[in-house]
Amino acid sequence: MKQRYRDSFKYIPKKKSDELDSLAVLDNDVGFQKWRYGFLAKKLSMNMPAIISNQEYRKARVNKLLRKQFDIPIHIKGFVYHQEISEQGKQLEDKASHILRLKQHDLSLSNAQIASLVGCSRQYVSNVLKCRD
Known part of the structure; x- marks a missing residue:
């Protein structure tokens, strides 16, 4: 980064080219910090x-639902980037974990009984149990 900062100087009056190569750039230099911030912002x-x-x-405008879902402070406005959480995938995952817990606690339960308890089909229960093994 410091070398790129040095290379970005096109003309410095009363400086020779060999003096530019030995130009010391410190982390706390204000000019370097401003240049680095701009450089990183452009790259991003x-x-x-x-x-x-x-x-x-997903890019979305901040609204009440997003504030509640991601605990976004009130002073943040505009757009935010967030990973989309699908409710359907979340419910299926919950059903699968519920099926596995039921089967672990009581081995005498049949697939039909588990399906009626969870509220899904017997085929789904058998698929979840096959994937576990």
């Missing part, structure tokens, strides 16, 4: 579409 904005599609993020 260039790569944001790839990050969003790769990590399956």
Whole structure:
């Protein structure tokens, strides 16, 4: 980063090129900090579409539902990026874990009994139990 910062100087009056190579750049230099912040912001904005599609993020305007779901403070406004939580996938996961817990606690339960307790089909229960083994 410091070398790129040095290379970004196109013209410094009364400095020779060999003096530019030996230019000391410290972490607490204000100019370097401003340049680094701008550089990272540009890199992030260039790569944001790839990050969003790769990590399956979603861009949404902050509303009451998002504030409640992700505990977003009131002073934050505008858009946020978040991973989409599907309610259907969450419910299926809960059903699968409930089926496994029932089978662990009572081995005498049949698949039909578990299906009636959980509220799903016998085929789904057998698939969950097969995947566990």
